[in-house]
Amino acid sequence: MFYGSAFQYDDLPLPREPHHEWALLHDESPKNNYLFSFEEVMSLFNHTSTFRRESDYPLVTQFLESSEWLTSTKHLLSVKEKRQQAEDLKLAPVIFTNSACATASDRDGYIRRLMEYIPVDSYGLCLHNRDLPKHLRDSIEGMFHEDFYKLISKYKFAVAIENALCVAYVTEKLWRPLHVGTIPIVMGSPKVKDLLPSNRSAIIVDDYESVEDLAKYLKYLDKNDEEYEQYFEWKKSGISNGYLLSLLRDREWVYDYSDNIEGINFFEGFECLICRRVHENLKREKTGQEKLEFRAKLEHYGCPAPVNVDDRGQRTLPSYLLTETFTSMKYIAKALRYHLERNLIVKGDSILRTAEHIRHRENQTSIT
Template identity: 25%
Template sequence: MGVGADSRAATRADRRSGLSQQRKCVGPVLRKTCFVVCGATVGFVLLLGVSLLYLPDPYKAEQFVPEENRVVTLLIWTHPFGQYRKLPNCSALYQIGGCTLTDDGRVYSQADAVIIHHRDVATGHGDLPSEPRPLEQKWIWMNYESPTHTPRLGRFEGVYNLTMTYRADSDIFLPYGYLVPRGSRTEGLHDRFAHSLRSPSLRRLLRPRLVAWVISNWSESHARVALYHQLSRYIRVDVFGRAGRPLPEDSGGSVVRLVGRYQFYLALENSQHTDYITEKLWNAVRAGAVPVVLGPSRQNYERFLPPEAFIHVDDFPTVRGLARYLLMLRRHPARLRRHLDWRGSYSLHQPAFWAEHYCTACRAVRKTRDRTYSVQDLTRWFHS
């Protein structure tokens, strides 16, 4: 993970974060800066609009194709991490008709597709189907771990027909979370599961605590742990989870409820990879805290969020500069508000594991029934 002070450092951070757009666009001297910032914002909006065309929309009705001709059977080969969960009714939950989900291996020969969770077959907790693959049956590679924590990829070159991950260039793309613009046609389709985001009132800006971090997998080799050690030298960071204090009882075990008491949340990924932006970020967004992110590049985050919606550690030449910036925002609520005002324009959708994944995969299989090819160079693609 890439770890990212005087007033010049704070100003430089503002410029890189795309903050204070109105201030930067005033006056001919700053027109170049305005062009860059406004261009980044427009780019985000355009990219978000295009991305929403490709995000799996479980509420969009299939048109012009008789439902009886689109029925498919999707076999769940192994329940992820060996944890059994009742299979969803895709029609009732997501208005995706024509899908039959089953975890009964005896129907293997009749299944149109088989969804296989990588971790289970890679670690020996499950095996690939041993029977010959039926003609036109698709095998789906499903994985939501980062490449760093995805072992033995080389064993599966040329095995699968479709990929399903958090990466935007997957055959079946379903990220850990995404924003839905308010007032758009798409928003109405997501009302049932989306969380409305609101711009904060002054009272909500003045939260009693500064920075929280919830972490379960502590490793001194992780860049996020090194960042924490440095940052905690300058400001207080309250650490919770398996590697810190238990979540308070009055939070009900909810990370979102806990983070709602803090102004900032450390959304630090365990490794840096393309599009690997997990629930850590989206929990902070849902809680109304400003996420301080450590993961892929700022440009990658801006594919999913407005540039002012987060603080990237790489925006600062030193961790001390980051700490000073956070303290400055705490003293100046008007500047802190610039990181949060965007919220009034969006809702947040966080897909449910694993029900929505199965139904999304089934819907994709229905759309690709005539496509049969094998995924080559799985390792090179996923590590790219």
């Protein structure tokens, strides 16, 4: 069993026998390991647990505590209260709190352009222009502090742009503003609308032709209280998205790992799934039945290449910083597969040499 962010290809146990089964749990974005963006690596695994709904043990709602937590009005402020807070504290309409800069989604590039049209308070290291209170500056503890929730609730809009644009990769960046009653500005999963509590609960960047068009709509909502407050009708009427409710109802793991809530976490749940599968095949083997075949596909993770946004905020440019890293990992994935299929030694130097050879050969073929 391997955890994606800590995965080292020279940790793979070789030679691999036909009965050896490998499992991957990767709940984080590809910036931690681009290897899983390629078929050559993903198809090595028999069992998977990722944020993709196609994986064997999906973690689509991994950062969402419950439907009750989402509909909570504990931190919800009326639009008049938000306006008063903005006047008293000199707040911008939009809050941005990220400290992981230079991302595969070019989050900073988009917000930098948005700042040309509408004020944004940036509390994190990226595009920093406003300081967090000292007790909220720890990137782990501060993120879940009640005072951090209260700070976000004072704003009309919160940037909810993921650091990668993977299908179904949705984090606390979306759920947190929805919980406190602030409209999230969302860029991330192309299927994020499938997970929203209602049809009118978030603003999706991809619905706008340009960053300027988005800014115009934000300014419109900022000046029209009735229109703005419609984005929180679902807080009163309840979640209308049946698919989201079913995901929360049917998952066997709990997100809150405190002693107050009974249940297993998704690490334990995934281990149990693997055990059930292994024992089912052991029974089949004893009774002469055909064993079940478990094999991962690219769709069990498979994130796209990093991008940069153009002047309109459209993702049309390759990432100047990350494209080479992504490309290098593509050839390492090919080299790793080449070695494993032949039970060759898997070590850094040998893999890198093979990767370079494959890259040179493919480039020569392309030129020809």
